[in-house]
Amino acid sequence: MINKLVVKIQKTNAPIVVGLDPMLNYIPAHIQKKAFQEYGETLEGAAEAVWQFNKEIVDKTYDIIPAVKPQIAMYEQFGIPGMTAFKKTVDYCREKDLVVIGDIKRGDIGSTSAAYAVGHLGKVKVGDKTYAGFDEDFATLNPYMGADSIQPFIEVCREENKGIFVLVKTSNPSSGDFQDQLVSGRPLYELVGEKVAEWGETHMGDTYSYVGAVVGATYPEMGKILRKIMPKAYILVPGYGAQGGQGKDLVHFFNKDGLGAIVNSSRGIIASYKQEKYAKFGPENFGDSARQAALDMIEDISSALER
Numbered sequence: 001m002i003n004k005l006v007v008k009i010q011k012t013n014a015p016i017v018v019g020l021d022p023m024l025n026y027i028p029a030h031i032q033k034k035a036f037q038e039y040g041e042t043l044e045g046a047a048e049a050v051w052q053f054n055k056e057i058v059d060k061t062y063d064i065i066p067a068v069k070p071q072i073a074m075y076e077q078f079g080i081p082g083m084t085a086f087k088k089t090v091d092y093c094r095e096k097d098l099v100v101i102g103d104i105k106r107g108d109i110g111s112t113s114a115a116y117a118v119g120h121l122g123k124v125k126v127g128d129k130t131y132a133g134f135d136e137d138f139a140t141l142n143p144y145m146g147a148d149s150i151q152p153f154i155e156v157c158r159e160e161n162k163g164i165f166v167l168v169k170t171s172n173p174s175s176g177d178f179q180d181q182l183v184s185g186r187p188l189y190e191l192v193g194e195k196v197a198e199w200g201e202t203h204m205g206d207t208y209s210y211v212g213a214v215v216g217a218t219y220p221e222m223g224k225i226l227r228k229i230m231p232k233a234y235i236l237v238p239g240y241g242a243q244g245g246q247g248k249d250l251v252h253f254f255n256k257d258g259l260g261a262i263v264n265s266s267r268g269i270i271a272s273y274k275q276e277k278y279a280k281f282g283p284e285n286f287g288d289s290a291r292q293a294a295l296d297m298i299e300d301i302s303s304a305l306e307r
Helices: 002-012 029-039 043-061 079-095 110-121 147-160 173-179 188-200 220-229 276-281 283-306
Strands: 016-020 067-070 099-106 123-126 129-132 138-141 163-169 211-215 235-237 261-265
Touching: 002 099, 016 043, 016 283, 029 043, 029 283, 043 079, 043 283, 067 079, 079 099, 099 110, 110 123, 110 138, 110 147, 138 147, 147 163, 147 188, 163 173, 163 188, 163 220, 173 188, 188 211, 188 220, 211 220, 220 235, 261 283, 276 283
Parallel strands: 016 067, 016 261, 067 099, 099 138, 138 163, 163 211, 211 235, 235 261
Antiparallel strands: 123 129
């Protein structure tokens, strides 16, 4: 799957991923109204609004982007109906030939980690049959519990030709509470980066590893260091746009071939119609606004890489 991601990025010339992280206040009133008329102001109604919102975003952007990243918490908050919307979203994106990064941030050990891996990336056996659960292409993982939490995912990834992105240095302001702490004189995020590179050597694609890393756009100097530590790891870069990251900050996340990183924007694209810059589209044309915001992001990052 890492090979497909690289090819899709090269084909679209768009090293970006659209975060499908729908909060109800991102969803225009007319979408909510229609869903509530059919299902009431219920969890089912909210989930239907989320699904219809996602579908429009995907329909207006799938031809210009390589990948999407649905954040599972935004669906879990609506219970079982929300998880159904998550699954419908994953399936629809795959139908559109998009690479799907399940932003699930799992991190447990033993049989629990194995069950998470099977549920999101693999197949579960039921009697004599096997079924794919959520069936994303990649999943994000928290490595705090060590190799025991990562290895079951790597094993499933080998079987299914899928991949993972391990949290190394995240974009949030308090990430340094733990990630920047010194261990034998070195920041913890560097040691995690070395582990990612080590794990990645066991599961390589043609050029890049199936074991990638999450490194926030808000820490460009740290990204520069981690790029050297993990030369074969694809870096998923959150924190662009709404959190302050810009194209010029991201050059060092990429390798000299212009590959090696994929930059995420969530509300900066899916809720762009709320921004003054894209207000001309209005809520009725939120999908067109998302497309323009994605094109602007592609241009910003591509221009920075060409300098």
